[in-house]
Amino acid sequence: MVPESAPPTQPPRDDAGATDDGAPSFSVASLLRTAETLVPVVFVLIVACTVATWALTPPLRPNDLGWHLAQGRWMVESGRVLAEDVFNYPNRGHALVNEYVLYQLLLYSLVSVNERLVAALNVLAWLFICLAPIVVAWRSRGLGVITASMVIVTLVLSGNRMNFRPEVFTCLGLVVTMLWLLSYLRRPPRAWWEFWPLGLLQTVWAGFHSGFVLGLVIYAAFACEALVREVLANRAVAQGEGKPLSLIAALSSSHILAWAGGFALLLTCCMINPFGYQRLLLPFYHQGSYIIKLYTTEMQPLAWSLDEPFAVMLALGL
Template structure:
């Protein structure tokens, strides 16, 4: 064992009267400090240069919202974008992320956005790696962080939820460290909620996580009133930070529950049920967790066991919750994999990590980003549409609404299903599949003069035969039709 490993308590743990580690150190441990920094850097580089983070049309309307907020100096409370729902109440709960995204976009366009999300990824995976290398030998730590990254990468999209990864990981580490120290989190940590509550609705899960660990502390120390008071103070401070330093106040607490109850979630890809083999890695990790629980459930803290089961169920029911499963699940499982390692100090931080991240971000900003168009982003095709047509009401597919907002075109629908509601979202799906009766009704109702549809949409071949419509332009991604009034 090298001196670097010895400094981190590996020898001390093995020679003490405490139970020995379940995992034996291996040859890679001599390089554990470097690996702990290299993994997050590599994963961030993949986000910056290799992974396509612009596959989701929602990026477009988030940019549009950020530009509107900066231009008007306020957070909107009613729809300023669509031609179908103008003025309808809308909760722009991700406004801070949208402003940050616009700032990155103005700095270096698509490359600036990629740099922002690469920085978020670097920080998130650094937090995960710090914990993984603390509890596991190097090869197992690499495997654990790699598995978490594999689950997360399909959701690596240029949207606010990816920025929330960092806050979720940091919040979970803070809570776990407080429980290890048999204490409560520092009050200053509650300030994370000021950012989180304005960044993404997942902050509500953060409250639930804090409540669970507070209850665990109370059960373990029922007579320690001072400790209970510190947990209660932390909880109230976090809630005050979320409620008082947001544009929407306490009413914003209800928003995530309202969205999760929508029937239209069934037609949105990320809210689908996790399936095999589409989500093979998730189910592989889930099987590993099931084996761990079956072998050690008697020694597992009951509330943490309940948390892991709950995370698993959430991720099965809705694929987007695989992100919670990967981040929180890994951080919670690590101490259970190797309980004897809980007394280890974390590895010394590699001094070169953050300078290397800075270099990565600088390179990403300097190198022009090669944006790849696809069916949700037919930007070149949209540029061919004359201004007099662009200003008129349009019919568009759900995922194309975001790019239209980004270009200043009022969409028929976009990714804000929470604002459009169940009925309208289902209606747009039916039209997109080829329901021409509903299409004609909406053409008359909203005075639609043109349409942009994806190349494989069911409505495309029917529009090609529809009287009074002609194909204006098309490419391999999409087609544009214009009403001829015949």
């Protein structure tokens, strides 16, 4: 009987995807691993270069700069919050809700010290806005909330051209809110007062731009997703133990009270300002707000366009 010959053995492969004889192996898996490492780095560099390029332009247009500086200077010199129209003659003396109290005070303070501080702070703010979500998404793979938050940031960024306008603080608020909420992916909140930093952020945010309402939207969406995941997990555990759990029982045993209390806290903090609840209504209802009529674009604080090159680039990064 002729002995059967053993099948030829394949040369062992190393971790780099090459065989011992030195022949490279261009497998799809190795290409994907390489792309997974290089693409985020390249995209971060593109974003950084884009921010630096945009930073070469003036951080504010002359009409924006003059308008906000005039109101900031008036508040500093008078020691009062601008709550009536003092610049527009036809409406002089009429009550108004100033959407940008903290922004105008900050801008006037920076310009009073050195105008270059405005450009420097603008670059730092946009670098954080653009890079923080990318870095977190890179480190935490498979997180749908990261992608959703980056889409929101993309929409807001698309109409602002990286200027040091009030919208930059809405972008900052979105990113900070998103990063803070991500800490609750691994554990649920123990009580509603854990969200006091977000409440403080909402109070400050409302003094910079009307986009603070987007913080409430992100929180509500994140809370709903967290509760759905928790309820499904509780029902799966009960099913495995042979004790079926109803949807109502699973929801009552979840952390719904902590999430609801946190939302109530954020909503209350939005009204801690010189204008009270009217500040919360202003992003949705502008009639009756005696803002400077010539500045009609300021009456659309949540409007944006999708034709900006930066929006396209950030969307590709997703």
